[in-house]
Amino acid sequence: MEKIIVVPWSSDSEWQLVRQDIYADRDTRNYQRALRQLLLWKTKGGPLSRGLHCTELILEVISKDTYFCNVDVIINTSDLVRLYSMAIMKFVNLTVDVLGNGPQKSMYFRASRLDIPPWLIDMRHKISHDQDLPTLESLRAATEFALKWLKTKYWNNDDNFKVITTKLYTSVTDEFIDILELYMLNKIKTNTIDKEERLNALKTKLSVPSFSYKECIKKIKEFLANKVYTSQLVNAFVTRYLMNAQECNSIKGRISKTDKDVWSVLLKLFTTSGLLTNLLQCLVTQNSRVAALWIIELCIVVFKNSKKIEIKHNENDNCMTCKTLDLDSNLVLRTALNSPHSHTVVFLKWLLRIQSNPLKVKQEYNIVKLVKLYTSSVKINSQNTAKVFTIKDLTNKNSNLQSQWSLALGEMNWKQISFGTIL
Template identity: 25%
Template sequence: MAFSQKHTGLILVPWFNSDEWRYVYHCIYQNDKEKQRKALDILKIWKCRNPVLSTGVEGTLILLETLLLDSEHFSDEHLSQLYSIALMRFLNLSAANSEKQGSFSKTSIKNELPKWLVNLRHDIAHGHQIPSLFNLKMGIEFGLSWLNEKYWEPQSKIIKDYHIDETATVDNHLANTLKAYCNLNVALFENQEVDSEYIENLKSFLNKKLKKNVTHPYVMVDILLETLSEYLEQITDLNNLCLDVLVSKEALLKSKFEALENGTEAIHKNFRNVWQKLLNLLHQQGYTFALLNKLFDVIVDIEYCNFMDSTRKMAAFWINEILISLSSLKETDVSDDVIRLEASKKNYAEEAKQFQERVLNSNSGYLKYFLDSLLKLNQNEETFNDDVISLIKAKSDFENTHVGVETIYTVDDLNLNDPNLLEDHLDYSDLNGPHVTNSSRVITATNKWRKIEDTSIFRGCPLGVLPHQIGQKHPFIAIS
């Protein structure tokens, strides 16, 4: 009962959804002529929508329309002729619709049609007299029952709605185009010979889209970028399918480092520059922080635990490059060592704050590669995030004064028998001096323990944690 033996897979159907199909099925076999007429009306609508119906639906329409004829308006001879034509058409559809045409009897046996029905067709086609109206009507009623067994009932168990999600389709096209752009971009950067079959497929795609022949790889890159821009205009969110293509070891995370004069490493300048147009496009469309969060996932998520250190470092370097570019947006004189981003219509303030909070609440050794850039990101804003203030202070203290383990004291270090710690012997007028005096004697203070009058310095510190223990000075305590 397939649409055609030459077609496989999904086909266009005339019913609105599976509920409409089931309603028609229910009405056909209810032994209620009013419901059968409703089913017939819908079957005719299906015929208008799609003139070439599946065999099961077409056969049902032929037989049901014949059975619902008003016999009062036709003579028996006229009805017999109409029944004969309907039965002949139904049997031809059901038993003779085959690529390999054989005898009708063999095909009917294969389709489990009874021999008496085959003989009835033979009498209609070759006999001098049309079979009796009773036999013809019995044949049509059997055919409707046979269709229920062979088409309607089996289909009712498997039929389901198939919706075409336009957004998903655009996302798939976007991901495929993005993958083509990345592959070609990397190949051109590495001066590799691009696979000829791959180039031909790209040519075919671009020719179909632009109606012109494009052969030069660099022109292909530009056209793919224009195509990406068109797709990005049609979506509201850059999904993981697209981000996975971009943030991969075949694209941005391909290990391309260069050594700097100061002994550090950075992304190879030329490799960074070949991605500038794409990164600028994503920035214009409002997806910069979606990309930053995906790059940060590579650093902190267990999903990427199989990535090598160089891959994670590459992700951290890209975060650093993008953050530097964001900080340079308001500058007129931008260095060639910075990715040049054009100002976007989208306000990234809230996303920047969320990303900042996510980074500051994490604990990863890769933060050192982009921490400075993160702290500079909002320096021109009127207010700073509290976490940023704490991190800046901790970072500044760490750089100016190295606090060793020997200078961090606990309550176990307190000697209650030390007379120098008795409060009535001490004068707290000068807590920063090397000595503490009273009226009777001079006492050399150890400065391990001092009475704190202003407790505001503990604001924001977790219970039991001192200010010098937060941030980078104590790697086992995260800022919260």
């Protein structure tokens, strides 16, 4: 029987777009976009493969270094040296120690079989055992080598990204988008020539004489019932439709009532299909104010549901009326905090509020403050960082700092959160 390998990307082109972001130009936006996609793949399919994990480690460092690209916040040399050292040590460990297939001799022997030079192994030993870390210049050179090595050994290897079922996924996603388009056109109350032309074109494409609103809902339910396509369908719905919504003119910080009316039924469908966690995970990784506002809308519904508050009392909150909600709020929070962006602070308070084990008000305040500092939403100075500790404090057993973070804080394992280690 042919071995089936499940990968988190939906097509070869999706893989190639990430590869292009990494290797086309040295641009902060490209690196950040690639990092967000790697995080999304991680949430879809669990731990990343070693090649992807090594790439993620390197991108996290070079996206903070002015040597490689323009950065918004410049960090000092000593912090850069520590970040580079950790990335290089993990790169060598994950490649030479694990990928080397030769006899269990020296690390140099295994490295030679993988075309990794001895000087990189020397650097790894220095990082692990010496008191002084390598110079920033040598670490940058090592990082450039590692990035090129990954390109040759991993990203240029067809066996690593070929998806045999690409056409199947593509056709399913395309058909799902066509049905969503029909649904949206059916929801539009006004009749225009453009609307009729688009409806006729879709009916012809789908080979159906008519496709009513109820038939659209039934078809969408069938799509969502097949968990094989979950990631592709959620991503298509979020990026192609929800992201085009408008902010309410009368109530700032909320999605317009028109957009909520259009998509409330489908939001309920996704929720009853057990996809609310997937939906929120996709939204929290989008660096967009509209995505942040949709998260607020969904969080409000979850909060009112948990408190048994009647949602219909306020029509502005009535974007999804479900009696039971299957949501892993802890996983959504961890996804958001693993890749915070400029709009994370917009929805973070609401995301903290719906945790099954809520934090104390002071703890929530400190988390929001740390994210603001990390994403440069507030100006960093000695006054506002004096009492804010980073996630790194958790792993420093010898530290005398009375950190506010705790491994028993709610359900969150804060060691899994990567941000806050450079302040």
